[in-house]
Amino acid sequence: MKQVNTVLDQFGTTIFTTMSALALEHNAINLGQGFPDQDGPDFIKDAACDAIRQQPNQYPPMAGTTHLRQAVGDHNKRFYGLDSDWQTGVLVTSGATEAIAGALLGLINPGDEVVVIEPVFDCYIPMILRAGGIVRTVRLIPPHWTLSRQALEEAFSERTKLILLNSPQNPAARVYNADELALIAEMVLRYDTYAVCDEVYEHIVFDELEHIPLMSLPGMAERCVRIGSAGKTFSMTGWKVGYINAPPKLHDALCKAHQFLTFTTPPMLQHAVAEGLRLDDDYFRQLSLTQQKKRDILTTGLRRAGFDVLNSQGTYFLCADIRPTGFDGDDVAFCQHITRHAGVTALPLSAFYDLREAASDKKPPPPSHFIRFCFCKKDAVLEEAYEKLIDYFKP
Numbered sequence: 529m530k531q532v533n534t535v536l537d538q539f540g541t542t543i544f545t546t547m548s549a550l551a552l553e554h555n556a557i558n559l560g561q562g563f564p565d566q567d568g569p570d571f572i573k574d575a576a577c578d579a580i581r582q583q584p585n586q587y588p589p590m591a592g593t594t595h596l597r598q599a600v601g602d603h604n605k606r607f608y609g610l611d612s613d614w615q616t617g618v619l620v621t622s623g624a625t626e627a628i629a630g631a632l633l634g635l636i637n638p639g640d641e642v643v644v645i646e647p648v649f650d651c652y653i654p655m656i657l658r659a660g661g662i663v664r665t666v667r668l669i670p671p672h673w674t675l676s677r678q679a680l681e682e683a684f685s686e687r688t689k690l691i692l693l694n695s696p697q698n699p700a701a702r703v704y705n706a707d708e709l710a711l712i713a714e715m716v717l718r719y720d721t722y723a724v725c726d727e728v729y730e731h732i733v734f735d736e737l738e739h740i741p742l743m744s745l746p747g748m749a750e751r752c753v754r755i756g757s758a759g760k761t762f763s764m765t766g767w768k769v770g771y772i773n774a775p776p777k778l779h780d781a782l783c784k785a786h787q788f789l790t791f792t793t794p795p796m797l798q799h800a801v802a803e804g805l806r807l808d809d810d811y812f813r814q815l816s817l818t819q820q821k822k823r824d825i826l827t828t829g830l831r832r833a834g835f836d837v838l839n840s841q842g843t844y845f846l847c848a849d850i851r852p853t854g855f856d857g858d859d860v861a862f863c864q865h866i867t868r869h870a871g872v873t874a875l876p877l878s879a880f881y882d883l884r885e886a887a888s889d890k891k892p893p894p895p896s897h898f899i900r901f902c903f904c905k906k907d908a909v910l911e912e913a914y915e916k917l918i919d920y921f922k923p
Contacts, residue, residue, distance in 0.1 A: 543650065560873045568764045575803045597614040610741065620792075621790070625651060631753050632692075640689035641688045641689060642692055643665075728757035732843055844902050847901075878898075
């Protein structure tokens with residue numbers, strides 16, 4: 529039989545699926561996959577139900593309903609001072625993952641280079657390669673995750689088409705500051721490139737840090753695609769509603785890709801998300817404070833269990849160094865071990881690096897002694913998880 533697609537065939541089952549299956553097999557507490565164990569506001573669910581009953585359940589406009597596109601534009605203005613015409617600058621997608629895929633398919637040609645910052649969310653590299661792009665990585669190393677000018681300058685070139693930037697960043701839990709963003713903007717302008725900005729955790733930022741969209745920096749409004757996610761902002765990850773803010777030229781290119789991917793997104797969910805985006809500031813503030821509290825609960829417990837826990841500035845995640853536990857093995861073996869024997873599942877951080885580069889000796893191997901925990905769970909679940917780890921490592 530003829531060979532299947534050779535680009536995607538080189539990637540196995542995602543680490544999320546693999547570890548979740550192992551967690552289920554051993555009845556472990558799954559702090560690997562990043563989704564809340566409680567739904568978001570009833571107000572938004574009620575809005576979706578009302579829309580099912582009262583509005584047509586047929587194809588909405590390809591680019592999204594007027595109601596949601598206007599709400600996205602207003603939201604960008606309200607929180608970041610960004611001006612966007614909802615008709616020529618806002619696109620609704622079936623989740624942020626589709627938004628990323630559409631951006632890559634719509635903006636790059638085969639042979640174009642795309643810069644990503646490691647550790648990198650696992651779908652980025654396969655998507656870039658499937659679109660015909662060439663991956664150029666900027667590697668951040670824990671525990672400080674320093675973004676250096678030298679590393680960026682080595683990654684960018686005249687062949688660079690865009691940088692795919694994730695801030696707040698999964699899994700490093702970094703929130704890029706103004707100086708770092710200015711450096712990225714400098715590279716984008718110097719090489720006449722674009723930036724696709726995955727900002728799905730924009731409202732989950734801790735310790736009074738500020739999320740700054742790259743799009744808000746001088747010269748970036750005409751070069752940036754800004755991606756948001758209702759799933760993350762309203763704790764409804766299964767809804768898969770994403771939205772893009774982009775200048776007209778890039779918006780048109782993304783629409784052409786979107787129409788051949790999912791074409792549109794369920795109208796009742798679009799209606800409900802639009803209502804959610806118009807919630808008062810207190811909702812968004814409480815979302816951040818609630819997740820910060822959960823971060824602190826898990827951080828305290830993991831330190832009691834013997835882990836060296838890294839600072840988490842945003843997202844649902846925190847990373848920890850396994851070496852103080854005395855385990856003799858790498859991060860993959862450790863995550864399998866604690867799932868089977870301690871009843872808690874985490875993810876190996878090495879899964880978020882481009883292992884192809886390490887294999888080719890272009891760069892040193894990724895760190896092999898850090899793991900990622902997800903803390904967007906009920907407080908009691910987090911407490912049970914760290915107590916299991918304390919019992920196992922400090923009997």
